[in-house]
Amino acid sequence: MQVKQAPIGVFDSGYGGLTILKELVAALPSYDYIYLGDNARAPYGTRSFETVYQYTWEAVQWFFEQGCELVVLACNTASAKALRNIQQKNLPVYAPHKRVLGVIRPTAEVIGNYSQTNHIGVLATTGTVQSESYLLEIHHFFPEASVYQEACPMWVPIVENGESDGPGADYFVKKHIDHLLATDPRIDTMLLACTHYPLLIPKISAAVPAHIQVVPQGSIVASSLADYLERHPEIAEKCSTGGQIRFCTTDSTADFDHNGAIFFGKPLKSEHILLGH
Numbered sequence: 001m002q003v004k005q006a007p008i009g010v011f012d013s014g015y016g017g018l019t020i021l022k023e024l025v026a027a028l029p030s031y032d033y034i035y036l037g038d039n040a041r042a043p044y045g046t047r048s049f050e051t052v053y054q055y056t057w058e059a060v061q062w063f064f065e066q067g068c069e070l071v072v073l074a075c076n077t078a079s080a081k082a083l084r085n086i087q088q089k090n091l092p093v094y095a096p097h098k099r100v101l102g103v104i105r106p107t108a109e110v111i112g113n114y115s116q117t118n119h120i121g122v123l124a125t126t127g128t129v130q131s132e133s134y135l136l137e138i139h140h141f142f143p144e145a146s147v148y149q150e151a152c153p154m155w156v157p158i159v160e161n162g163e164s165d166g167p168g169a170d171y172f173v174k175k176h177i178d179h180l181l182a183t184d185p186r187i188d189t190m191l192l193a194c195t196h197y198p199l200l201i202p203k204i205s206a207a208v209p210a211h212i213q214v215v216p217q218g219s220i221v222a223s224s225l226a227d228y229l230e231r232h233p234e235i236a237e238k239c240s241t242g243g244q245i246r247f248c249t250t251d252s253t254a255d256f257d258h259n260g261a262i263f264f265g266k267p268l269k270s271e272h273i274l275l276g277h
Contacts, residue, residue, distance in 0.1 A: 006240040007032035009063035009071035011056070014042035014160060015256075016195030017074030018263035020103065023218035024072070025245065027226050032244045034066055037260070038275060039251035043156050044077040045125030045194075052127065056082035057090060058275045064095055069238040071100045072225065076124060076193050079104045080131035099235055104133050106224030107191065107217050112142030114213050115189040119146045121180045123204075124193035126151040134193055148187065150180040152194075159196040162259070164203070173203040181208075192216045199263065248273045 010021045014037050021035050036059055038044075044052050056078040063071045073079045079102030086100050111120060122134045129151040138147050154172045163169055181187060190212055192198060198216040205214055229236040247270040249256040256270040 004067065004240065005032060005242075006067045006069050006238055007034040007244070007246065008239055009033075009060075009066070009068035010035045010074050011059050011063065011071060011078065012037050012073075012075040012195060013044035013055075013077065014039050014156075014196075015259050015263045016156070016159075018260055019195050019198045019216070020072070020074035020218050020221050021245075022264050023222040024225060027219075027222035028229070030241045030243055032240045032242050032246075034063065034068065034246040034248065036062065036248045036273070037250070037256060039249050039256060041250065041275075043125070043160070044075065044081075045127040045156060046153070047077075047127065049081045049131075052077055052081040053085050055275070057086055060086060060090075060100055061094070062273070062275060064098060067240075069098050070235055071098070072221070073100065073102045074195055074221070076103055076195065077127045078102070080128045080133040099232075101225070101228065103195070103217055103221050104137055104193075107193070107220050108134060108137030109141050109224070110220055111138060111189065111191050111215065112145050114215055115145070117186045117188045118142070118144055119184055119186040119188060120148070121184070121187040121190040122147060122149045122193050123152055123155075123176065123180070123190060123197060124149060125156060126153050128193055134191070146184065146186075148180060148183050150176050150183075152176045152197075155200060156194065156196045159199045160259070162262075164199045169200060169203050170207075173200055174207045177204065177207040187212065189213045189215060196263075247271070250275055 083102040129149045158169050247268050249270050253270045253272050261267050
C-alpha cells in the first residue's frame, strides 16, 4: 500500500521564502515539505493586487494537485494581496477542507511584544506597504502601538542579484533606515517584513543604533505554525511525515539551486514546473 504524500506547501515569488522554510524545518523537522518559487514571474512586490492574487491562486492550486492539505504563503506580498481572497472566495468553493496561511498575521500577533517604546518600524516591499496590511494587523493586536512603514524597493533586487555583501547595499540600506528613523526617532523595533531581508541583516544591524531590535520573521512564523498544528490536530494528521523536502521553481533550476542555497543555508536540488498552463 502506497503512503499518501501530503507535504506542507511553502510558496514564495522567488527565493525569500526559503528563509521561512529553513525555520519551519528546524522547528518541525518530521513533516514533508514542498517549496515553490515562482521565479519566472518574480518579483511580486511591484505588481498589482489582481496580478498577485491570480499568480498566487495558480500556485495554491498547483500545491493542492501535489497532495498538499496545508499551504503557507511565505511571501509578504502574496499574504498582503492574495490571502484574504483565497481564504474567503476560493477555498470554500474549491477546497473547503484545505488550509492556506500567511506570514503577516502571525508576525503582527507578537511584534508588539518586542518593543519597549511601542514605536515599531516596518521595512517591506512597496506592495506590502501599499496594502497597509501590517498597519491594520498590528493595530488589531496592539492598538496603542505607533507603526511606521518604509518601502525599500531596491532591497530585493540587491539580494536577488547577489549584491547583499556589496557596497551598493550599504547605501540603500542606510538610506531607508535613516528615512524611517527620521519619521519617528522613538522606534526601538524594526520588523523585516520581507523574507529576503534576513540576508541584509549584517548591513541593517550596522546601520541602526544599538538599542534597536531587528526582527526577522522566520522563527516567528515557525512557532506560529507549530502552535497552529497543535491546535488543529485534524489538519496535522493529514500532513505527511517523512522529513522529505522537494524544491520547485518556475524558472532556471541551475539559478535556483545556486541562489537558493544561499537563502536556505545548505545545498538543494530543484525541479522545473509550469504555472498557469
